[in-house]
Structure formats: C-alpha cells, structure tokens
Amino acid sequence: MKKxxxxxxxxxALIAGVFSGCGSKSDDKTIKVxxxxxxxxxxxxxxxxxxxxxxxxxxxVEYNDYVLPNxxxxxxxxxxxxxxHKPYLDDFNEENGTxxxxxxxxxxxxxxxxxxxxxxxxxxxxxxxxxxxNDTTNEARALLLLEAQGLxxxxxxxxxxxxxxxxxxxxxxxxxxxxxxxxxxxxxxDVDFAVINGNYxxxxxxxxxxxxxxxxxxxxxxxxxxxxxxxxxEDSEKTKALVxxxxxxxxxxxxxxxxxxxxxxxx
Numbered sequence: 001m002k003k004x005x006x007x008x009x010x011x012x013a014l015i016a017g018v019f020s021g022c023g024s025k026s027d028d029k030t031i032k033v034x035x036x037x038x039x040x041x042x043x044x045x046x047x048x049x050x051x052x053x054x055x056x057x058x059x060x061v062e063y064n065d066y067v068l069p070n071x072x073x074x075x076x077x078x079x080x081x082x083x084x085h086k087p088y089l090d091d092f093n094e095e096n097g098t099x100x101x102x103x104x105x106x107x108x109x110x111x112x113x114x115x116x117x118x119x120x121x122x123x124x125x126x127x128x129x130x131x132x133x134n135d136t137t138n139e140a141r142a143l144l145l146l147e148a149q150g151l152x153x154x155x156x157x158x159x160x161x162x163x164x165x166x167x168x169x170x171x172x173x174x175x176x177x178x179x180x181x182x183x184x185x186x187x188x189x190d191v192d193f194a195v196i197n198g199n200y201x202x203x204x205x206x207x208x209x210x211x212x213x214x215x216x217x218x219x220x221x222x223x224x225x226x227x228x229x230x231x232x233x234e235d236s237e238k239t240k241a242l243v244x245x246x247x248x249x250x251x252x253x254x255x256x257x258x259x260x261x262x263x264x265x266x267x
Contacts, residue, residue: 030057031238033227034069034081037062038202039255039263040225043106044082046254047245056241064182066135067092073230074098079238082106082246085223087137087160099231104243105224107255108264109198111141112209113149114185118192121149121210124172128192134178139163141219142195146174149211160222198262215264224266 031051035041044060051058061078063069069081070092084092086102093100113121118128130151132142140162146152153169154162164176179187181197185204188194196206213219227246229239245251252265 029055030059031242032059032061032077032079033242034061034063034072034078034083036066036069036083036199037064038199039107039109039259040082040199042258043246043251043255047248047251050245050248050250051241054241054245056238058242058245066181070096070098070100070228073100073228076230079233079236080227080229080242082227083225084228085137085225087222088135089226089228091136100228101231101234102226102228103234103239104227104247105266106226106246106251108220108224108266109262110213110215110264111138111145111195111197111219112201112213113145113211114188114194114196114201114206114209116188116191116193121151121193124151124174125192127173127175129175129177129190131177131179131184131187131191131194133181133184133195133197135181136161136163137223138181138197139178141213141223143167143176144217144219145195145211145213148214148217160218202259202262220264 033044035044041060041062044058048058063083066084066088069078069083072078073081089100089102092098118124130146132139137160140160143152143154143162147154151172151174152167155166155168158166177191182200184194185196185200185206193210227243233239247267252267255263255265
C-alpha cells in the first residue's frame with residue numbers, strides 16, 4: 001500500500017508541474033528584451049514576425065534611460081537588452097557590480113553637434129554654452145567631436161576616457177554643460193550647441209547636424225551598439241535566436257532604408 005501511495009503522489013506531482021507551468025526553461029518561448037525606443041526598439045520590432053515563424057514571441061520593453069535596462073537584465077526581468085555600446089557596458093559593470101556581457105554588435109550611431117541658440121559653428125561667441133552627455137563614455141565622444149571641429153583641445157592621452165578636466169585649450173571659453181544623455185536634446189533651446197546621441201536626435205526630430213562623427217573615427221571603431229545578456233546566457237536558445245534574427249540582411253536593409261545615415265549597421 002505504501003508503494004502504491006507513493007506512486008500516486010509522484011504522478012500527481014508530475015501532473016501539477018505540467019499544469020502549473022513548471023517545466024524546463026526550453027518551454028519558455030518568450031524573449032523579453034529591453035531597449036531604447038529609437039532606433040533599438042524599432043529594429044527589434046522589425047524581426048518580431050521572423051521570430052514568430054520560428055516559434056518565439058519577442059516582447060520589447062521600452063526604456064528612456066541608460067540605467068534601468070541593465071538593472072532589469074541583471075535582476076532577471078529581461079532576457080537581453082539592446083541600447084548600449086561596450087565602453088558604457090564595461091563602466092556600468094565596474095561601477096555597479098553587474099555581470100552583463102555583449103553578444104553581438106549591431107549598429108553605430110554617429111554622435112552629432114546640433115544648433116541651439118547659435119546657428120553655425122562659424123559664429124561661436126566667447127562663452128558659448130555647449131550641452132554634452134554626462135556619462136563617462138558619451139561625454140568623451142562629445143569632447144572628441146568638439147576637438148575635431150577645432151573648438152577645444154584635449155590631453156592627447158585622454159582618448160575615449162576624456163572628461164572636461166582633460167581640456168587643455170578652450171579658445172572660445174566654452175561653457176560645457178553636462179546633462180543626462182536623454183535630456184541633452186530636450187535642452188537644446190537653452191544652449192548655443194548640443195552634442196547629441198543619434199537615437200535621441202532621431203526621437204527629437206533633429207536634422208541637419210553641424211558636425212558628425214566620421215565613419216572612420218575612433219568612436220566608430222569603439223561605440224557599436226550591442227545586444228547584451230547576463231553572463232552565463234551567451235549560448236542560450238533565446239540568445240542565439242535573437243542574435244540570428246537581428247544580424248540578418250533584412251535588418252541591414254531596414255536600418256539603411258529608415259535612418260538615412262543616422263544609424264549605420266556594423267555587421
């Protein structure tokens with residue numbers, strides 16, 4: 001009788017597991033990815049149908065900042081994210097003790113200088129204000145772009161770690177205003193110039209930049225936006241399916257046709 005009772009209990013447990021959804025992880029066919037709205041979420045949404053044909057449900061969670069997509073991924077709320085480049089990711093991991101790794105480079109967003117209260121870089125007045133992103137890597141890009149236009153000079157050893165403290169010459173006495181990246185475009189009317197990340201420029205409808213990072217610049221080599229996952233999930237079924245769908249000819253064509261050079265595929 002005891003053996004029979006044990007058998008009944010085991011059978012009941014198995015049935016309960018099936019109906020409660022407690023199967024193996026391979027039964028989970030939803031890929032939940034965090035992304036900034038433009039262009040990342042748009043690019044991801046362009047592969048939803050392709051993934052659906054392969055049995056995957058792609059859920060894109062949109063964010064408007066550069067912090068929450070990483071904390072959500074670290075906490076297991078997301079399977080992947082797509083919004084950042086490797087230098088930013090490396091800094092974030094170091095500063096926050098997170099364990100996030102890149103698995104695929106997708107595109108490069110040239111950073112550009114846009115006119116605010118002053119229409120041309122030829123008309124830079126003494127003491128003109130320039131808004132730049134305040135996170136370490138994007139601020140360095142902004143400063144390097146300003147240097148490329150002859151507006152400032154930087155310590156030659158600073159490179160992609162440059163900060164305002166590395167400015168060695170500032171002939172126009174520019175006032176560098178460090179703002180959270182998402183706020184730079186929103187503050188353009190309050191400054192003479194703004195150096196803006198490509199995705200935020202697109203969201204703000206900004207066109208006709210005054211200067212753009214060159215395609216052969218140090219920035220282009222360094223700042224490809226990537227798909228990232230939590231360490232240990234690099235070879236999961238979900239990761240492989242997502243990467244295969246994004247690194248496709250269809251996505252390359254989608255980027256080239258929709259962003260007119262503001263987003264450049266790197267695969």
